[in-house]
Amino acid sequence: MSEPLFKAEAVHKSFRDPKSGASLEALGGLSLEIQEGEFVSVIGPSGSGKTTLLYLMAGFLKPDSGRLLYKGAEVDGPSPERTVIFQDYGLFPWKTAAGNVEFPLKARGLSPSARRAGARKYLSMVHLDGFEDKYPHQLSGGMKQRVGIARALACGPDAVLMDEPFAALDNITREMLQEEILRLWSGLGKTFVLITHHLDEAIFMSRRIIVMSARPGVVKESIAVDLPEPRTAEVKTHPAFTALKARLMKSLREEVEKSLAASRGPALVLDMGVIKVAEKEAL
């Protein structure tokens, strides 16, 4: 593999608490590479800057220093080429399921009839045939996230960035969607990046796991996941699975202890609020 799809070079990112004025370093010189077609999970203690990293890759945020490259060029704003699947789905409640999936197709300039057909196709890929005309509030959490997935795929992305996409779902739904995403990944050959704090999910789904340090976040280690393919439910009882989980648990525990020791400083979980403030003026 020649040029990586994503490349972070010593990325620093801090947030300022608008009330106290205190500055909080979310990423402290993070470097990483993600190759085309990979399925990578990023795990780390809460507040380690996982979401900040994903938002930088999505283009919602810009690094304070260092460079974040996508296909060799610096990321400059959001793009449907590297679209996002959100934890809270981010569906437009004033649009139907089909309307939501049509949104990126409309942005791509497709004709109304091509958009209808496209929405039908992508909703069918996530088994939502017959739900085209339902509004998000008429759908269950799992179905909403299926719409979110269909909508992301409709962007025709090279990379799909997922920010704890299953965190709000029950276990059964979560597992079904995990398998669904894997099926889509192996069928589409696109790059998937998954932010999660769920170790089983990270191991089950990814081919590589990036462990982040306590804040300020850097890459602590990158671990290849060597498990039988295709991944089915049985993988979860494989000895290698259990061994890897124990290893990741230990690695994470070290970081959590570090962050606890350091938590005399500013409060731990603050970055999200600041991100929201930054986005307000972007319209």
Next chain:
Amino acid sequence: MKGLVSIILITASWQAASMLGWLNPYLMPPPSKVLRAFIETADEGVLFIYLAASLKRVLTGLAIGFAAAVPLGVLAASRAGVRAYLLPVIELLRPVPPIAWIPLAILWFGIKGDGASAFITFIASFFPMFLHTFSGVRHIEEIHLNAARTLGADRKMLLLDVAIPSALPFIVTGLRISLGFAWMSVIAAELIASSSGLGYMIEMNRSMMNIPNVICGMVTIGAVGYVMNEAIVRVERRFSWKPGRQEP
């Protein structure tokens, strides 16, 4: 239904009080006389002519107000530069009651015709619609903005497919409040600056001491306002994408 019971009770007590001689029949005529006035004015057609005149002014002012308030509200909400220039002006003009504009309206548009009254309804309807549009667009959730941008929306789509639909429930609420304001103000304007309309009708009948017609006009104003509000509440429900949104 219960509301109807109270209305009947109030009217009946009013009628009884008149028949018992507790009310001055000139200053507060009984409902039976008001009803007769209603039938007479309706029969002659003046009631409907005046009603139509008032409605026309309200709808004219409201339409111009809407056309000005919604784009300005969107613009002020989405562009910090526009906001900085516009908001202080709006906040300075907003406390001036629409009826305080009547003297100027008479000078500018004259007492004949619809101009002065329509201008007053425009003033009355502009501010609620502007402020509701503004805060509707300002209240867009970040996740919707982020989602739209990561799905490839350009500025036009951000505006037409995200900002405005997201703000639509607010805009319709603003429309409802504006309609109520405009209806109240048109009557006030017609009391002074008009020679037709329901406001003119009650003022003219006052000067002729025809009090049943005055009350008849007032009841009509109330009833029409009620019907318009009910109608737009329905529109509001239709446009509200928020599930189970309750009326304030």
